[in-house]
Amino acid sequence: MHQSLVRKLSVLMWVVVSAAGCASTPTKIGPTTRPGGQWVESVAAMCYPPAGWTAEPLKSSSRHSHQVWVSPTRSTAYGVIHFSLPFPMTDDLVLWGFMREMKRSEGAAELVSREAAPDLPGLRFIAKGGLYYVRVNLMSKGWEGWAVYAGTKVDRPIDPAEVSSAQIARDNTAVRAKN
Numbered sequence: 001m002h003q004s005l006v007r008k009l010s011v012l013m014w015v016v017v018s019a020a021g022c023a024s025t026p027t028k029i030g031p032t033t034r035p036g037g038q039w040v041e042s043v044a045a046m047c048y049p050p051a052g053w054t055a056e057p058l059k060s061s062s063r064h065s066h067q068v069w070v071s072p073t074r075s076t077a078y079g080v081i082h083f084s085l086p087f088p089m090t091d092d093l094v095l096w097g098f099m100r101e102m103k104r105s106e107g108a109a110e111l112v113s114r115e116a117a118p119d120l121p122g123l124r125f126i127a128k129g130g131l132y133y134v135r136v137n138l139m140s141k142g143w144e145g146w147a148v149y150a151g152t153k154v155d156r157p158i159d160p161a162e163v164s165s166a167q168i169a170r171d172n173t174a175v176r177a178k179n
């Protein structure tokens with residue numbers, strides 16, 4: 001009896017995993033795109049960098065890709081981080097992982113605010129690290145996630161016009177899940 005149940009569960013798991021892996025059309029998540037964006041394959045997103053901002057070289061590892069555009073003053077940034085997840089997670093667990101990575105890479109990470117975002121399949125939060133202050137739209141679907149942000153350096157004055165441009169870019173960014 002026990003082996004029969006295990007066999008049935010194994011077949012069911014195989015069917016579920018196979019069906020999930022067969023999705024051929026990416027699923028759009030996030031805001032509705034508007035004209036004028038550029039598709040950035042490395043981060044699986046339609047991006048809207050502000051005019052005059054400069055793309056930095058892509059940063060990547062086996063688990064993430066990070067594209068960032070910096071303002072002319074180099075004090076403000078708009079960026080998209082696309083990352084893989086070890087398994088599908090809740091928004092709170094993804095946020096915990098983001099904060100943990102921020103602390104590891106910047107030496108500090110303080111969650112300033114967090115709010116549900118009905119316009120996103122995720123949440124919106126603000127965090128202050130050792131180097132950057134980020135305003136993030138955090139989204140995940142299945143085995144992947146995105147942090148789309150407007151960031152400023154903590155040791156420089158904030159330019160409200162630049163932050164506004166970065167936040168508009170962030171809020172217009174749409175991502176496409178591969179699964």
